[in-house]
Amino acid sequence: MHWADVVALNLSKKGTKHIVSTGITPSGEFHIGHLREILTGEMISRAAKNAGLEVDFIFIVDDADPLRRVYPFLDEEYSKFIGHQIGNIPAPDINGKPDYERFTKEGWNYADYFLNPFLDALKKIGVRPRIVKNLESYQSGRFTECAKIACDNADKIREIIERVSGRELAESWFPWSPLDANGSLEGVTVTDYEFPLVHYIDAEGNPGTSDITKGEGKLPWRIDWPAKWAWIGVTCEAFGKDHGASGGSYDTGKEICQLFGYDAPQPLVYEWISLKGKGAMSSSSGNTIGPMEALELVPPEILRFLIAESKPSKAIEFDAGMSLVNLADEFERSCARDLEVEMSDDSLSRRRRVQLEDLQGAIKLSSIEENSKSNSSNVSFRHLALLAQTKSDDQMVWKSLGMDDDNPPSSILIDRLSKMRTWIDSVHFPEEMRIKMINDVPSEMMIDFSNEQKQVLENLAKMLSDSPWDVDSIGSCIVEAAKSIQLSPRIAYGVSYICLMGNLKGPRLAPILVELNQSDIVNQLNRCLEFVN
Secondary structure, eight states: OOHHHHHHHHHHTTOSEEEEEEEEOOSSOOOHHHHHHHHHHHHHHHHHHHTTOEEEEEEEEOTTSBBOSOOTTSOGGGGGGBTBBGGGSBOBOTTSSBOHHHHHHHOOBHHHHHHHHHHHHHHHTTOOOEEEEHHHHHHTTTTHHHHHHHHHTHHHHHHHHHHHHOOOOOTTOOSOEEOOTTSBOTTOEEEEEETTEEEEEOTTSOEEEEEGGGTSEEOOHHHHHHHHIIIIIOOEEEEEHHHHSTTSHHHHHHHHHHHTTOOOOEEEEEOOEEETTTEEOBTTTTBOOOHHHHHTTSOHHHHHHHHHTSOTTSOEEEOSSHHHHHHHHHHHHHHHSOHHHHHTOTTOOHHHHHHHHHHHHHHHHHSSSTTSOOOOOSSOHHHHHHHHHHOSSHHHHHHHTTOOSSSOOOHHHHHHHHHHHHHHTSTTSOGGGOOOOOOSOOHHHHTTOOHHHHHHHHHHHHHHHHSOSSHHHHHHHHHHHHHTTTOOHHHHHHHHHHHHHSSSOOSOHHHHHTTSOHHHHHHHHHHHHHHHO
16 A cells, blocks of 8 residues: 555544644745645545545644744844744845835735745645634634643643653743734743733833733744644644654644643654755755746656655655656656556565555656546656757657657647756756767867777768668667777767767767767768868
8 A cells, every 4th residue: 555545544443534734834935845744745635535534634834933033035134023923024025125015015924925836836736725824823713722721731731841852941931922012922931821811021021911812922832733733623644753753742742732632633754855965955044946946847746756656754865957857757657557457467476566556556646636647748858858958949859759740749748848948958957968969179189089089980980971860770880880990889989979079978879869960960070080180
């Protein structure tokens, strides 16, 4: 069974109605790492629906959280908003400064500035959760009952957090963080509590009161989380390994949740997605690749496949270069396989059968629409990258693939080619796949050509001139240009790369040359031959 089906099976043992939850604080740009959170939850939701369960999939926006610091992408003017709830402060303008005018006129806030593009990306990737905004939930009183229980049982909650987490809370700690008169959660010390009011002294020594029923503050995270489980009715939630660590917020949440008269949801802990060579992705540090950026390069099915094919406990290293090429090609190959036929083989080992079942589940969950087939173009990304670089006109690409007016390319393939051209023009396209043919003589590289290299070049120009123009024939010519005079084919490849690409090495040559004009290639070799002679 696929990992999402295993979770769904466990949920089915607990009832037929479930709420699957995910949640994120929109403190900065969303990135591919955030997709693991929400796609893991969405895939569980799909699997549960396929198992006949009634499922509500929600996405909690933690916009009641405070701005913790002035991030690198923000102007220093945001220092005045440190401690203020991100759903209640202006969004940044193009220069990273607070956009006061739009905030006043439209309510355009910091949290929505980062949230809305992510929601647009989610639609393109087939994810349409019910949105629950934390700030509005506090202000409308949805947290009131849990907040009252927490404040009434401050000593019990303190004991739970200190015992389970192993850390000592400050003497002034209280299970409600009041907003001061300026709207900040920072530097506020609780002095007394009498429901619904929490009395406090702010950072400057001024007294004030916070009304719990009006959401004039919030619960600290370790209480806020189980409170959401309780008032929403969450039965399953996926979350990162930091929250799932021993003594972490899930462990304390399980016990605190009991005070609210609710059992903690079934957990699914996932590993991080890191950016290759740069570590874990982080919105605040700017170490990211955004979902919208990635969706300009590859179809959404492939980003879904990235999450679906990996067990949540497996860390994912991502980059928009060769890793993405390999992933895309794996997706295309997998979609082209008839897994039902493969699994009908009675001689399959149990391990192999499980692998095939997992792959079948991953492909199914990669589709944009529920219960539909994932879209494959039946053309590998490597080959499409080659064609996009050697054929400037789309019609030439279709012709190379044997397509014409009677056999036109599919809309899927047209979209793939468009994205491929965007990818090639971006900084993310892997250099090892970049094709750059030259028309001039690379004199500096050829000035010291040996007699052996000159002989190979002469043979190569003649053989390619007389050869049929197909991959096998071109490959044979390159090899025979050296072997025919008892030299290593490595010399012939080296000569070819220097003369045709101006490099000492490059991608596989025959599949590239076959897509180019034969006379152009031969003429370039002859120009080089004239130079060395």
